[in-house]
Amino acid sequence: MLRTHTCGELRLSKNGKKVTLCGWVQKSRDLGGMTFIDIRDRYGITQLVFNMETNAGLCSNARKIGREFVICATGIVKERSNKNFNIPTGEIEIVVQEFKVLNKSEVPPFTIEEETDGGEELRMKYRYLDLRRNPVKKNIILRYEMAREVRKYLDLKEFIEIETPVLIKSTPEGARDFVVPSRLKAGEFYALPQSPQTFKQLLMISGFDKYFQLVKCFRDEDFRADRQPEFTQIDCEMSFVERDDILETFEGLAKHLFKKIRDFDYKDAFPRLPYNEALEKYGTDKPDTRFEMLIQDITELAKGKGFKVFDSVEYIGGICVKGGAEYSRKKLDALTDFVRKPQIGATGLVYVKLNNDGTVKSSVDKFFNREELDKWTGNMEGENGDILLVLAGDRKKTLYALSKLRLEMGKQLGLMDKNTFTPLWVVDFPLLEWDDESQRYHAMHHPFTSAIKDDFHLFKTDPGKIRANAYDLVINGVEIGGGSIRIHDKQKQAEMFRLLGFSPEEAENQFGFLMNAFKYGAPPHGGIAFGFDRWVTLFGGTDSIRDYIAFPKNTAGRDVMIDTPSVLSDEQLRELSLKVVNK
RNA sequence: GGUGGCGUAGUUCAGUUGGUUAGAAUGCCGGCCUGUCACGCCGGAGGUCGCGAGUUCGAGUCUCGUCGUCACCGCCA
Numbered sequence: 001m002l003r004t005h006t007c008g009e010l011r012l013s014k015n016g017k018k019v020t021l022c023g024w025v026q027k028s029r030d031l032g033g034m035t036f037i038d039i040r041d042r043y044g045i046t047q048l049v050f051n052m053e054t055n056a057g058l059c060s061n062a063r064k065i066g067r068e069f070v071i072c073a074t075g076i077v078k079e080r081s082n083k084n085f086n087i088p089t090g091e092i093e094i095v096v097q098e099f100k101v102l103n104k105s106e107v108p109p110f111t112i113e114e115e116t117d118g119g120e121e122l123r124m125k126y127r128y129l130d131l132r133r134n135p136v137k138k139n140i141i142l143r144y145e146m147a148r149e150v151r152k153y154l155d156l157k158e159f160i161e162i163e164t165p166v167l168i169k170s171t172p173e174g175a176r177d178f179v180v181p182s183r184l185k186a187g188e189f190y191a192l193p194q195s196p197q198t199f200k201q202l203l204m205i206s207g208f209d210k211y212f213q214l215v216k217c218f219r220d221e222d223f224r225a226d227r228q229p230e231f232t233q234i235d236c237e238m239s240f241v242e243r244d245d246i247l248e249t250f251e252g253l254a255k256h257l258f259k260k261i262r263d264f265d266y267k268d269a270f271p272r273l274p275y276n277e278a279l280e281k282y283g284t285d286k287p288d289t290r291f292e293m294l295i296q297d298i299t300e301l302a303k304g305k306g307f308k309v310f311d312s313v314e315y316i317g318g319i320c321v322k323g324g325a326e327y328s329r330k331k332l333d334a335l336t337d338f339v340r341k342p343q344i345g346a347t348g349l350v351y352v353k354l355n356n357d358g359t360v361k362s363s364v365d366k367f368f369n370r371e372e373l374d375k376w377t378g379n380m381e382g383e384n385g386d387i388l389l390v391l392a393g394d395r396k397k398t399l400y401a402l403s404k405l406r407l408e409m410g411k412q413l414g415l416m417d418k419n420t421f422t423p424l425w426v427v428d429f430p431l432l433e434w435d436d437e438s439q440r441y442h443a444m445h446h447p448f449t450s451a452i453k454d455d456f457h458l459f460k461t462d463p464g465k466i467r468a469n470a471y472d473l474v475i476n477g478v479e480i481g482g483g484s485i486r487i488h489d490k491q492k493q494a495e496m497f498r499l500l501g502f503s504p505e506e507a508e509n510q511f512g513f514l515m516n517a518f519k520y521g522a523p524p525h526g527g528i529a530f531g532f533d534r535w536v537t538l539f540g541g542t543d544s545i546r547d548y549i550a551f552p553k554n555t556a557g558r559d560v561m562i563d564t565p566s567v568l569s570d571e572q573l574r575e576l577s578l579k580v581v582n583k
Numbered sequence: 584g585g586u587g588g589c590g591u592a593g594u595u596c597a598g599u600u601g602g603u604u605a606g607a608a609u610g611c612c613g614g615c616c617u618g619u620c621a622c623g624c625c626g627g628a629g630g631u632c633g634c635g636a637g638u639u640c641g642a643g644u645c646u647c648g649u650c651g652u653c654a655c656c657g658c659c660a
């Protein structure tokens with residue numbers, strides 16, 4: 001080893017010891033007669049000191065060292081005369097006897113510090129430098145620790161991690177596939193997996209009754225702060241289980257991570273909220289339950305009272321904001337603008353102020369008397385000092401807008417504490433979703449999801465009403481994972497494909513391997529997959545999953561560091577039998 | 584595919600109704616400095632105002648296009 005210690009471990013107890021440290025030059029402070037150099041590695045920062053009086057040659061050499069030079073220094077640990085209690089090693093310094101420059105460095109394009117001066121783009125281009133920074137380094141370490149704890153817990157529960165192939169087959173359902181051309185078979189392509197879904201089901205048929213995998217998945221869609229083209233799932237599947245077995249097992253995983261990573265003992269069972277109730281109360285299937293402010297349906301109370309805007313709509317609903325009676329006209333205008341943004345889509349905002357003196361002032365006083373407004377208030381559990389915010393329109397769109405408004409108010413009122421976690425299971429999702437564009441049903445989860453037994457009779461009469469035996473884990477309004485009890489019967493799977501508009505030939509062509517496997521004794525099974533990047537991000541407490549991926553891609557799917565995607569040479573294209581067509 | 588923000592020194596940003604030589608901080612370079620740790624003081628260098636058209640006597644500033652980037656909508660079983 002080139003070093004005897006790391007830059008983070010030396011304390012007063014090692015006073016007088018001769019040590020050798022290796023690391024990067026964080027900063028040097030040249031005072032003329034003496035020079036201080038902070039040397040940094042993964043573990044911390046230690047101060048080196050050079051003195052003109054005791055070793056002039058060494059000191060003048062030290063003065064020439066620039067930022068981010070890699071150096072190796074040997075010297076004696078000494079108690080400082082001026083201690084720095086801001087860093088763990090701040091009570092000591094190294095009186096250097098000899099040092100060498102292991103490698104020089106150009107001046108980095110941004111500062112390698114806790115708070116850098118570099119912008120997002122620049123930091124991504126020089127990601128290897130950004131990773132030297134403490135906050136980013138901490139995120140990567142957090143990611144590793146979570147992966148380690150996931151493996152520990154699942155290992156304890158006798159799960160086996162099994163790798164599945166990355167070059168697989170493109171399928172029509174779901175997200176767009178990334179594809180890889182085959183050289184040996186011109187005109188044919190592999191696809192990268194959107195998830196190992198069918199493989200883990202095949203593993204169940206093989207008898208590996210508890211499987212998991214920390215696995216890369218790929219989806220060729222447009223990206224966001226919380227979506228990358230390649231991302232990591234904690235992919236799990238179990239045999240001979242029913243829904244509650246899965247929920248209990250993986251609630252256990254979540255609690256293990258809460259305990260180990262956030263030191264938080266989550267004792268209670270996670271609440272379970274039916275999909276329909278989630279939509280009614282929160283306007284979304286991934287509710288943030290850190291705060292209440294539930295949506296209330298007042299359609300019956302407000303419709304048909306002569307207010308035209310309300311009379312013509314399908315749904316009227318609102319939320320009660322505590323302490324909102326004091327909101328100024330300006331603030332209410334701002335909220336109106338907020339809900340009218342195209343992304344939110346509401347047409348307007350009606351408010352009812354419940355003043356502290358017991359009077360009520362609303363934007364619809366002309367159309368509703370006090371008695372009627374009091375009924376709204378009763379319904380929404382409003383009290384003096386609160387404000388009711390009411391939206392109306394198409395049911396689905398209005399609930400969506402209310403969910404966004406609810407989150408905005410939660411944010412404004414500081415109800416969304418990063419260090420509070422409220423997990424819950426959302427259950428009883430619809431099995432199918434009608435898609436206007438293609439004029440057919442789409443699987444809401446995926447085509448292998450089974451229906452709840454009580455709803456089997458609806459297959460013939462009203463498929464849209466069938467509830468799936470599916471579930472999502474939601475924490476703080478983030479969908480952390482989801483899964484289902486699968487279909488394990490060939491007949492039922494065939495019927496599902498039929499409902500989704502597959503011809504028997506198409507089903508055979510795309511999923512024949514699975515249907516075939518079902519012939520040979522498929523056990524009842526089900527599973528779940530967690531978005532690992534999102535989970536780490538949630539525990540890390542910032543907003544972008546890019547912060548927790550060592551080498552992420554930007555929102556256009558480009559890696560600006562290695563500069564890809566990039567063009568292939570004509571020779572490569574020829575080999576792959578590909579021709580590039582300019583659109 | 585759509586909407587919006589941003590693009591000016593190495594970096595982060597400012598730049599007035601369109602008007603002379605485009606500024607600040609920080610970083611960098613040089614000098615001074617023996618207890619700094621955001622060291623301090625003095626001096627210096629550093630600009631294709633993303634790119635391309637257009638309007639104008641004159642464009643960092645206005646218009647159009649384009650590229651890059653970020654956020655959101657669509658999309659993401």
